[in-house]
Every structure is written in structure tokens, then in C-alpha cells.
Amino acid sequence: MAEPVVAVVGAGPAGLRATQVLVEAGLCPLLIDEGHRAGGQVYRRPPPGAERPASDLYGFEAGRAQTLHDLADALAPRIAYRPGTMVWSIAKREPAGFALNCLGPQGHGRIAADRLVLATGAMDRALPFPGWTLPGVFTLGAAQIALKAQGMAIGRRVALVGAGPLLPLVAHQYAKAGATPVVVLDVTPVWAKVRAAPRLAAMPATLAKGVWYMLAGALRGQPVRAGVRAIAVEGTSRVEALAWEDARGRRHRVPCDAVAASFGLRSEAQAADLAGCRFVFEPVTRQWQPERSPEGRSSHPLVYLAGDGSGIGGADVAELQGERTALTVLADLGRPRDAAREARLDRLLARQAGFRAALEAAYPYPHHLVETIADDEIVCRCEGITAGALRRAATERDAHEMNRLKALTRAGMGRCQGRVCGHAAAEILARTLTVPVETVGRLRGQAPIKPIPLREPV
């Protein structure tokens, strides 16, 4: 019998570790990655010509990044590696397995696979605020990618806003690289961090790094200002200033030409949806994600999941899950099991899960802010659909559920397929209907999951 074909989708920390385990077991897996170079977004590797020393690019994580890049280079000749390739649709194959429709450097192609390991990562979560569609407002991840992949800053005077532990990190990276971060604003309350502190101490090294970035910012004269409200970008055709209200109700304004904003992370899960995985609502971060067992199984017997694409855990968790999930694949293929290795990974993952829960409690997703979004504010940035249009669809046109809302308003139907607006639109719909957000459901994934040129022969 021929060796089974296992296709790993995504070459970030999770996908690379999964591939490594499969190769060590003697398989020749496929590794399909949209990135031109392996490493994912967190350890994004600059294109040829733009390389810089790892210590400049990844700071404290330089060792981990270098290790993964070296791993990717060592794996490449031993696998079927398809960089720069997007899986835009997944079809069932008879009697079992999948046909992956891909678009890569050589155009369209169809790849057959018996089993899938989906390690598709995450992106920043967006929440609309006045001025957020002006040119110069980016995600926090975008600000990091500009720096890591291109050695560029998104502006000359950059404001950082949102919710999450990465704000002081990016401010530090920008300051260190010679850019000018002008202010760091966190909309989550101080008390949430104080209350979560004892549980965060379960991972002292990680907590210490976080505290270090906060202190570095304070020493620069830029402490993180927490508990801020009413963030608004000012400017008519470009970013001119950022205004906000502090925890004591005083108004502030700082001139800037770029803004990096992020309100947590959302799983990139369209591929899992097309592969037929069941989704579950994750109540802490308030998002639908493909159901994943601790061993890495999805609800589909031939689909496995690892990393942020199936639950936000960060890069270290992604590496552990990639390894753990691939061991499950091998077990399901009837290969001999290494119980001690599985148990060690399960222990490490359990410890990380406790820390993650504390981190989510320290930086809760500020979903209540959708109440403050004015009716004329754009929510769907692809097609310019406003919050008012969404609210009217709920009250006047009986939109009870996200796909109905999409059909009536086109929110989520644009080029990004709701990646950017989906979560905010769900919160707006739920608030308008006064129902829990999980009852309005989620946008179904549709092929192609990203735009593909028609001119390419399919």
C-alpha cells in the first residue's frame, strides 16, 4: 500500500512542528503555505534582500525564530513543500480524503491528500472606531510585519491602541528600531490585570517579559494608559491625530500620522470550515472556532488542527500543539506510539492553557464597545457597510443570524469574506436583538476563501 499523503496547511510554528514529527516518522508530507518563506506571521521571515539579524527582528524570541527557520530549511528537501501557495477550496474525494484547490507560483493546481493538518493561524481582531478606515490605520500585526519583513515603520509618529499584551511589545520594537511611538492606549481596565496577576505568575518567564516591555515603555516616558475610552482618529483624508478619554474622564489628543490597532486575535478557520469541521463557540474570547480535542482531532476523522487557527494560544502553544497533533496523526495511521512524549506535551499544554486563561482575563475582548459605534460608522471596510445598516437590518428586516445579515446587507460578502468585520458585526447584531452573541451564529466559509484571478485557468 502506498504511503498515506498528509497535507499540512500553514508553515508557522504549528505547521512546522507537525511536519517535523511526520518526517521523523518516515513520511513525506505536503507542506502548503501562503507565505513565500516558512515561519508564519509571528516569526515572519523577510524576503531575500531584506534579511536582518534575528536578534534585531525577533528580540527575546530570536532563538526560537532561528530554530524554526533552520528547521524549515532542513525539512524542505525531505517534503513536498509548496510555498507561496493558497488553498482556496477543499473538496471531498471518494471514497475518502480531500482534493485541495490551490493557487501557487505555477498557477492553479489540484492536490490530493488523505489527511489534513490545518495550522492556519490567526489575525488581529478589529473593532470599528471613528476614523478607523483612514489610510494610515493598520492592525497591530501589520505594524509588526512592516518592521519584521520590511524594516519599515507604518508612519513617523505611530499611536498604538487596543486590547492586549502585545501593545507595549510593539511599542518597544518600534522605539528600538528608531521609530517614534507617540502613545500606547489600552481600552481594558487596570483591575482586570491586577486580578489576573497571580495566575499569570504561573509562567514567570513569560510574565517577566511582559512586565519588562511595560517598564521599558514607562522608562521611555510612555507607560501603557489603561482603561481609556472613546478612541477616535482625527483627520479628513489622512490620520492627523488620535483622541481619547482617560479613565478619569479627561480628554486627550496627540498628533500622529499612523495608528496600529488590535483588540485581540481571531482564528483563521475558513479551511477547517470547508473541510467539514464542526465549530464551537468559545465563550471567553467570544468567537466560533473549529472544535479541537486536546490531542489535535477535529470533528472530522481525517482532519487535524493545531495552533491559533483552532484556539488562540500564541506561538509557544502552537509549536507544542503542532508536535502533539502530528503524534495523533501517526497513531491514527497505526504507527507505534510514544506515550511518554505524548504525556509530556499534554502536561506542557495544560500549563500553557492555565496561563492563557489568565491572559484572556487580564485583557478581555471589549465587545461592549460596539454599543458606542455610531450609526454612520463603517463596519464592513470592504464595501462600506455601516453600523446603522446592520442595526436596521436587525430591527426592520428580521435578520436574526449572521448569514441572513450578510445576505441583506452584504456585510461579510466583500473581498475579505468577513474576516475583518465578522466579529464586530455579530456583536452589533446580538446587542440590537438583545440576545447572547453565540445565538446569532457565524459567517459560513465560502470558496474561494480569498480572491483568485479568473484569468488563471482553473
Added chain:
Amino acid sequence: MSGLFQRLAPRLGAAIPFTIDGMPAEARAGDLLLGAILLHRRALRRFEFGPGERAGYCLMGACQDCWIGLADGRRVRACTTLVEPGMAVVTGGVGG
């Protein structure tokens, strides 16, 4: 005209000539189109469903905000496309 982005890490690689709306511009080996344009301009394209201009948003190929046209008829996602010598970017005159 001054751009939105600023280059912090000097690039030793070869200069790559390209044009933005017919105006000569210069990029460096390893530059993605998005950064190469935003070093010179403050936006990439007009927003087609209302007033205003756009300059991209996520830089990781997810939000699809940075699709732009080239003079040869191609449409490309600026954040995942490397600059090639002679590329002729058509923005419609935005970001000045």
C-alpha cells in the same frame, strides 16, 4: 511628496526602478509592493464604494484591502507581491 511609511533599516541590495502613476520611483530588492508605494505615497488606492482612500490594513494577506492595478492589466495584492523592475503601478492619483 512624502510617504506614509519610513524605512528604518538601510538596504544594501540593488535599486529596483518602478513607476507610480507614471512617476519614476525606486525600491530595493526585498521590498513588497505595499511598502515600496507607501514610502512615496500616503495611500494605495481609492475606496470604490464611497469617498476616501485606502492604504492597506493587515499586511498579511487576510483583509484584501491592498489590491491595486498595474498598467499591464494585472491586479495584485500589494502586501504579498514583491516589486519587480519596471512595474507600473496605477493608483488613480491617490495619497499625494
